[in-house]
Amino acid sequence: MSVPMIRLLLSDDLPRSRILAVLLVAIVVGLGVAPFVTSGPRALNAAATICVFIVLVASYDLLLGYTGIVSFAHTMFYGIGAYGVGIALANMGPTWWAVFSGLATALLVTLVLALAIGLVSLRVRALFFAMITLAVASAFGVLASQLSDFTGGEDGRTFTVPEALRPGYRLVESAFLGRDIDGRLVTYYIVYSCSIALFLLLLRVVNSHFGRVLLAIRENDFRAESLGYRTVVYRTLANCIAALVATLAGALMALWLRYVGPKTMLSFEVMTDILLIVVIGGMGRMYGAAIGTTLFILAQNYLQSGMARASEALAAVPLLAKALHPDRWMLWMGILFIACVYYFPSGIVGRLRGAGK
Amino acid sequence: MSDAIVPAASVELPGKAPDYAPLLLVPAVAIAMIPLVGSFPAWVTLTVAGLAMGMMIFIMASGLTLVFGLMDVLNFGHGAFVSVGAYAATLALLPLAGWASADSIVTNLAAVAFAIVVAMAATGLVGWVFERLLVRAVYGQHLRQILITMGGAIVTEQLLSVIWGPDPIPLPLPETLRGAFVMGDVAIEKYRLLAVAVGLAVFAAMFLVLNRTRIGLLIRAGVENGPMVEALGYRIRRLFVGVFVAGSALAGLGGVLWGLYREMLTPAMGGEIVVMVFIVIIIGGLGSVGGCFIGALLTALAANYAGFLAPKLALASNILVMVAVLLWRPAGLYAVARR
Amino acid sequence: MAEALLALSGVHTHIAQYHILQGVDLEVPSGGMTALLGRNGAGKTTTLRTVMGLLKASRGALRFEGRDIAALATPEIARAGIAYVPESMAVFSDLTVRENLVLGARQAKLDPQRMEWILAFLPALKKFWNYRAGDLSGGQKQMVAIARAIVEPRRLLLVDEPTKGLAPAIVQGLVAAFRELKATGTTILLVEQNVTFVRSLADSVAVMDDGHIVHAGPMREFAADHALQERLLGLAMGAPA
Numbered sequence: 001m002s003v004p005m006i007r008l009l010l011s012d013d014l015p016r017s018r019i020l021a022v023l024l025v026a027i028v029v030g031l032g033v034a035p036f037v038t039s040g041p042r043a044l045n046a047a048a049t050i051c052v053f054i055v056l057v058a059s060y061d062l063l064l065g066y067t068g069i070v071s072f073a074h075t076m077f078y079g080i081g082a083y084g085v086g087i088a089l090a091n092m093g094p095t096w097w098a099v100f101s102g103l104a105t106a107l108l109v110t111l112v113l114a115l116a117i118g119l120v121s122l123r124v125r126a127l128f129f130a131m132i133t134l135a136v137a138s139a140f141g142v143l144a145s146q147l148s149d150f151t152g153g154e155d156g157r158t159f160t161v162p163e164a165l166r167p168g169y170r171l172v173e174s175a176f177l178g179r180d181i182d183g184r185l186v187t188y189y190i191v192y193s194c195s196i197a198l199f200l201l202l203l204r205v206v207n208s209h210f211g212r213v214l215l216a217i218r219e220n221d222f223r224a225e226s227l228g229y230r231t232v233v234y235r236t237l238a239n240c241i242a243a244l245v246a247t248l249a250g251a252l253m254a255l256w257l258r259y260v261g262p263k264t265m266l267s268f269e270v271m272t273d274i275l276l277i278v279v280i281g282g283m284g285r286m287y288g289a290a291i292g293t294t295l296f297i298l299a300q301n302y303l304q305s306g307m308a309r310a311s312e313a314l315a316a317v318p319l320l321a322k323a324l325h326p327d328r329w330m331l332w333m334g335i336l337f338i339a340c341v342y343y344f345p346s347g348i349v350g351r352l353r354g355a356g357k
Numbered sequence: 358m359s360d361a362i363v364p365a366a367s368v369e370l371p372g373k374a375p376d377y378a379p380l381l382l383v384p385a386v387a388i389a390m391i392p393l394v395g396s397f398p399a400w401v402t403l404t405v406a407g408l409a410m411g412m413m414i415f416i417m418a419s420g421l422t423l424v425f426g427l428m429d430v431l432n433f434g435h436g437a438f439v440s441v442g443a444y445a446a447t448l449a450l451l452p453l454a455g456w457a458s459a460d461s462i463v464t465n466l467a468a469v470a471f472a473i474v475v476a477m478a479a480t481g482l483v484g485w486v487f488e489r490l491l492v493r494a495v496y497g498q499h500l501r502q503i504l505i506t507m508g509g510a511i512v513t514e515q516l517l518s519v520i521w522g523p524d525p526i527p528l529p530l531p532e533t534l535r536g537a538f539v540m541g542d543v544a545i546e547k548y549r550l551l552a553v554a555v556g557l558a559v560f561a562a563m564f565l566v567l568n569r570t571r572i573g574l575l576i577r578a579g580v581e582n583g584p585m586v587e588a589l590g591y592r593i594r595r596l597f598v599g600v601f602v603a604g605s606a607l608a609g610l611g612g613v614l615w616g617l618y619r620e621m622l623t624p625a626m627g628g629e630i631v632v633m634v635f636i637v638i639i640i641g642g643l644g645s646v647g648g649c650f651i652g653a654l655l656t657a658l659a660a661n662y663a664g665f666l667a668p669k670l671a672l673a674s675n676i677l678v679m680v681a682v683l684l685w686r687p688a689g690l691y692a693v694a695r696r
Numbered sequence: 697m698a699e700a701l702l703a704l705s706g707v708h709t710h711i712a713q714y715h716i717l718q719g720v721d722l723e724v725p726s727g728g729m730t731a732l733l734g735r736n737g738a739g740k741t742t743t744l745r746t747v748m749g750l751l752k753a754s755r756g757a758l759r760f761e762g763r764d765i766a767a768l769a770t771p772e773i774a775r776a777g778i779a780y781v782p783e784s785m786a787v788f789s790d791l792t793v794r795e796n797l798v799l800g801a802r803q804a805k806l807d808p809q810r811m812e813w814i815l816a817f818l819p820a821l822k823k824f825w826n827y828r829a830g831d832l833s834g835g836q837k838q839m840v841a842i843a844r845a846i847v848e849p850r851r852l853l854l855v856d857e858p859t860k861g862l863a864p865a866i867v868q869g870l871v872a873a874f875r876e877l878k879a880t881g882t883t884i885l886l887v888e889q890n891v892t893f894v895r896s897l898a899d900s901v902a903v904m905d906d907g908h909i910v911h912a913g914p915m916r917e918f919a920a921d922h923a924l925q926e927r928l929l930g931l932a933m934g935a936p937a
Contacts, residue, residue, distance in 0.1 A: 070503045126499045127431045131635040135676055138632045142672040220712070268628070272511065279504060322519045331515035338508040341501055342494060571804055574795055578788045584750055585786065589844075590774035590802050693790070 009200060011207040015287060024287060027294050031192060035185055036177040046301045048188055050294055051195035052253045057277045058202045058289035059245035065284030066206050067238040068218035070126060072271055073117060073133035076140045077243040079266040080113075081106045081250025083144065083151060086260035090159035099162060103251050107244060114243035118236035141266045156261020161187070165255060191252045198245055203286055205241060214238055215284075276333050279340045296333075304329055379690040383654045390662050398542040403661045409549035411657030412556025413618065415650050417611030418634045418641075419563060420604020426580035426644020426693055428597045430492055433503050434510030435608055435634060436627030438480050442609025443616030443626060444517055445479035446472040447528060457531040465531035469551075469617070476613045477606040483513065484605025488598055510628070517624040526622045534617075552614050559607070563646050576600060580644050580693055636675045640682045642689025651690055652682070699762065701726040701852060701883050702747065707756030709739075709746045716742045718907035720756070724852070724900075729874065729884040731894040731915065733929060734904035740887040741783060743904070744854045747885075748780045749773045761851065775802075777851035783860060783887075786841035789830025793821060793840050796829050800847035807848075814843050817872040835866035842873060846882070853877065853884045859893050867893060891929065895919050903928045 007014065015021040027050075030037075034047035056078055063069045081103070088102025117133065124132075144151045151157065161183075163169055169183035179185060205211055213234055217224045221231050254260050264270070273296070281292020304326035311324040323331065387404055394400040421435045449472040450457055456468035491509045495501040530548060537544040567573035579586045579593050586593050608627075615630065616622050637656055641648030659678045664671040682690060700723035709717035716739050724730045732740050745751045747758060749770040758766040765773050774780070787796050798806060815822055818839050824832055829840055838858055845853060859867045867890075874897050877884060888894045894901070894915075901918045903911040911918070911928055918924065925931065 064500075068500060070500060127425075127503070128639070130433070130503055131431075131639060135632055135636050135679065139673050139676045146669060146672065223712075272507070275504065275507065319519065322522075325519075327523060328515055328519060330511055331519065334508050334511035334515060338491065338505060338512065341505045341508060571798075574791070574799060577790055578795075578799055581788050581790055582785060584770065585782070585788070586799070587770040588748055588750065588774055588780045588782075589799055590771050591799075592769075592771040 011200070011204040013203050013207045013286065020287060020291075023291055027290055028196070035179045035188055039178060041184075042301070044184070044188060046297055048191050048256045049253075050297045051191050052249050052256070053273075053277070053297060054290050054293045055195045055198045055202075055252075056246055056249040057274055057281070057293050058199055058286050059242045059249065060274050061278050061283060061286060061289050062202060062206060062214075062238060062242045062245075064278055065282075065288075066211060066218065067214045067235055068126075069235065069239070070130045071117075071133045071239070072130060073113075073137045073140075074242070074246055074274060075266055075268075075271045076137045077110050077114065077246040078250040078253075078270070079140070079144065079260075079262075080110050081247030081252075082254040082260045082265045083250075084109070084247070085251045085254040086157060086159055087150065089161060090157055094160040094162050096162050099251075099255070103248075106247050106251065110243045110247040111240060114240040115236065118239040119232070137266075137271070138268075141262055141268075144262050144266055152261065154262060156259055156264070158259045161255060161258055165190075187256055191256050194248070194252055198248060199286070199290070202245065206286060210234070210237070272330075276337050279337055282344075300329065376691065379648065379651050382690075383651060383658065386655065386658060386662075390658075393666060394662070398544070399665070401543045401545065403665055404658065405545050405549050405553070407658035407661035408654060409546075409552040409556075409618075409657075410661070411654035412552050412559075413611050413614045414630070414633060414637055414657055415556055415653035416559050416614065417608050417630065418637045418649050418653055419559070419646055420600075420607040421634060422638040422641060422643055422649045423576070423580075423646060424601055424604045425638070427576055427583070427593075427600055428496070429583075430496065430502055430601075431499070432487070432492070432506045432601075432604075433631075434487070434491075434506040434508075434513065435605075436629075436631030437510040437513035438484060438605045438608035439612035439615065439627035439630060440514060440517055440622075440624055441483050441627075442476040442480045442612030443528070443622050444521055444526075444612075444624075445476040445609065446613040446616060447521075447526060447622065448479070449475040450528065457529070460532060462533040465533045468531055469534075469613075473610055473613050476609045480609025480612070481602045481606040484602045484608075485598070487605065488601045492601065514624045514628065521622075521624070523624060528616050528620055528622055530617055530620055548618065552618065555610075555614060559610070560646075560650055567646065572596070572599075633675055636679050638689075640679050640689060642686075642691040642693055644693035645689065645691035648689055648691035648693075655682075700724055701761060702885065703757075703759045704743070704747070705757045707743075707746060707758060708754045709742055709751050710754050711742070711751065716907055717746060717753070720904075720908055722902055722909055722912070724883060724885050726883055727878075727881060728899035729878055729886055729894075729897050730900045730902060731898035732885060732887045732902050732904060733889075733891065733894070735930070736889075738904040739907045740904050741856055744780065744782075744856055744885070744887060747773075747854060748778065779845040779850040779853050781841045781845045781853070781855045781858065783856040787829040787832075787837045787844070789828065791829055792826050793824045793829055793832075794826060796840050797821075797844050797847050800844035802848065810847065810849075813876070814846065817876050818843055818869060820869070835862045838862060839866070839869065839873075842870070846877060849880070850882060853882055855884060856887045857889060858886070859888065859890045871897065891925075891931070 015024055031047055031051060035044055038044065038047075056074075060074050063071055063074070084106025085099055085102040088098045088105070092098035092101070117136065145154050148154070160166070164171075164183060165187045166183040169186070170181065171183075171186060172181040175181065206214070213224065213229050216227075217229065217231050217234055225231050250265060253265070257264070277292040277296045278289065280296070281290075282288025307324050307326040307329065311321045311326070314321045314324060322328065390403075391397070391400050394403065417435075417439055420438075421432060425431050450468060453468045453471060456464045459465065487506075487509055491505045492502070495505055534548045534551060537546045538550075565573075567577055575586060575591060575593065575596060579596065583593055612627065616626070619626070633656065637652045638649055639652075640656065641650070641652035656675055656678050659674045660671055663674040670677075686692070702722075702724040704720050704722040707717055707720040707722075708715070718739075720739070720743055722732075722743070732743065734740050742751060746753050747760075747765075749765070749768055749772075753766055756766070757764065760773075760776055760778065763776065765776065768776070788799070791799070797811075798804070801807070820836060820839060821843055824836060824840075829837060832840065842855070842858065845855075858870055862870075871893070874884060874886075878897075886894060886898065898915045901911075901913065901915045902909050905928070911924070
């Protein structure tokens with residue numbers, strides 16, 4: 001790949017730091033070859049989750065880091081995408097037609113809701129908006145649990161995916177490097193490539209004129225307004241774009257998990273995870289979403305066993321042992337989160353870029 | 358503060374009539390429900406339950422709305438104080454298990470009162486740490502406020518799990534507070550009456566402090582125009598800490614009452630109720646204690662009536678009430694803070 | 697020559713990216729009234745707010761009674777003896793007139809003698825004593841604000857356009873109030889557009905334009921020099937009363 005092509009692909013937003021560039025390449029390549037350098041379902045699941053969450057977190061960063069809006073409704077849009085595809089597949093049978101019509105419906109619902117929330121609430125102050133999105137998302141979560149005939153209620157629903165994506169399907173008869181070339185692999189690479197595409201799309205958005213106006217609005221909305229930019233329009237557009245991308249991420253996740261449920265897709269835990277990653281990775285930096293997500297999910301999956309060992313070793317000091325128990329993973333994330341809000345507003349990526357100059 | 362300085366008012370000038378409309382909302386809704394519910398005993402049960410829940414929510418929310426009005430700080434971690442209060446109550450009630458299981462109402466109430474004092478002190482302390490460590494650094498920066506207070510809430514909840522364990526803890530009601538007063542067909546739960554009484558007492562106390570004391574005067578003026586109060590020579594920054602701590606202590610009190618109501622504690626219990634608290638303070642008008650009171654009662658009553666009449670609607674009833682009130686008064690029932 | 701009560705030298709103030717005060721040198725002598733005149737946007741209100749600490753000067757020195765007040769917080773500046781009556785939103789609307797005045801008394805009690813004296817030249821306050829300040833008219837609010845600022849004796853009073861939008865009858869009441877204050881030794885720094893109002897009251901005058909002082913001197917001389925007035929303010933003050 002020549003440099004001009006890379007610039008075009010990345011919308012001129014180069015990593016500008018050796019370490020960052022190396023990390024990003026490692027992530028892209030690592031995720032690309034993950035099925036073949038790991039074995040077993042758990043690692044692949046982690047990889048797929050990383051792909052989807054990079055997109056989800058990046059779309060949230062568009063709102064938080066670039067436009068300066070705190071919204072708690074993001075998981076709602078993610079859930080809409082997941083449930084859209086899931087319910088369509090469950091009710092209409094495992095066809096590609098179901099997938100796309102479910103997706104289309106989900107995108108439409110998202111658009112309507114995002115517009116409604118945007119136009120109604122973005123005229124009010126940030127605190128007000130945050131509270132309202134919290135209330136709306138919470139109501140939506142309750143709704144999803146209540147309409148159990150439709151959504152499967154608290155336990156969610158499993159469904160069958162189109163044939164090409166099923167574990168039993170074989171694209172190629174023989175195995176390759178220890179992995180069967182089965183439906184799971186096909187699904188994985190669909191998730192992988194779509195995630196990359198969506199990420200690059202977001203890069204293009206934030207590096208366009210639109211993106212620059214968003215940054216200007218975030219810095220000083222009065223000024224932007226006086227320069228002739230209708231801030232409400234820009235904010236609403238940003239809200240819609242972020243929501244739509246989140247919906248697509250949800251759809252991908254549903255295809256991968258072959259399951260939708262409120263805990264996995266609509267819960268406040270997901271929202272907190274997104275917030276943690278965005279802040280720790282770096283607000284207002286798309287690459288922060290990539291690095292942050294990878295670190296977070298890897299840590300969530302693999303660090304916890306380390307915590308378990310430390311906890312056992314410290315059994316003599318009960319309080320400390322309990323604090324290091326793997327279930328208390330959120331405690332340390334929370335502390336790291338606070339530290340980042342305090343000291344590193346630009347997160348890991350900001351530090352790297354600052355150091356790498 | 359002498360009124361003797363000025364001769365008794367001579368000329369009566371027409372001032373603006375006080376704003377009574379919101380005060381009528383709660384009685385109006387309650388009465389309107391009688392025909393819909395049908396049976397009087399059922400209505401009484403629902404109404405008392407709604408009032409009790411409303412009082413608890415009011416107690417939890419009152420501190421939050423005052424802190425926002427005065428300091429322009431919205432503590433997204435307020436739910437953590439509720440949890441802390443409930444858990445701190447166990448510190449008092451478990452040693453006093455003897456008092457709690459005694460058959461005398463005085464002893465039982467004494468146990469609860471002691472638990473409340475301990476809980477409020479503990480939560481006040483946590484609130485002080487919160488303000489000192491987290492909030493003080495982000496005055497005026499709303500985005501970082503939201504993030505940092507959420508972080509604080511996460512850490513607090515996790516610490517509760519570390520200290521008390523993540524599993525639910527039972528918090529049994531003292532003996533004499535169980536059960537209900539029965540009058541004919543109508544049954545009124547004793548504990549709910551207690552909650553209503555405590556709520557009214559808290560409201561009365563806040564009203565008196567805000568309207569009859571100098572501190573209350575400073576708070577009311579500060580909610581309206583903080584810099585002007587400073588320009589009169591008052592160091593209201595110090596007042597901020599006091600109000601924040603008081604607000605947290607109130608949330609702790611709400612936590613105790615609610616914990617006893619559910620007879621079960623979980624670290625995330627505060628987080629579960631915090632959405633309702635936010636809805637209530639939006640309905641009431643950010644900064645208004647009176648609005649918060651009415652908003653809390655209204656929301657809780659609506660949830661109870663909806664639960665009886667249209668169960669599927671019940672959990673969305675909060676949002677519906679919020680939308681309805683905002684359509685009538687976009688800044689909440691009593692818009693106070695001039696922001 | 698006695699040292700000035702309030703002295704600003706080389707004060708710069710920025711609001712966001714706007715450079716409002718661009719090197720203000722101002723001396724307010726002790727006793728009497730100094731009028732701060734100038735066109736809209738010249739920076740008069742910003743000057744008062746900077747003195748009061750509501751805005752932080754980015755550069756320059758502010759001294760009050762010889763003390764450096766540039767680094768002090770607003771409550772400390774008020775406690776040093778400076779009172780501020782802003783142009784708008786001075787009174788607390790939700791509080792009664794009485795409560796507003798009580799806030800002006802940091803001792804928490806209103807001195808009856810002082811109140812009598814204030815009520816003598818602002819009698820309307822008696823009528824509205826228990827009324828919500830927000831229900832009063834603009835002029836009445838202005839009176840409450842001024843009364844509140846002087847409920848306790850102050851060394852320096854900063855007043856921002858007190859007569860703006862007021863009926864002439866009320867303005868007369870204010871003239872009486874300021875005369876009384878001057879008589880008791882309170883120094884007043886008054887920002888005004890109503891030059892007729894200040895001509896009879898002020899002892900010295902300073903004119904601001906574009907963020908700095910373009911003229912300073914005794915009022916008598918300024919009032920007599922019509923050409924100077926035209927040049928600096930775009931209008932003349934008219935014949936003496």
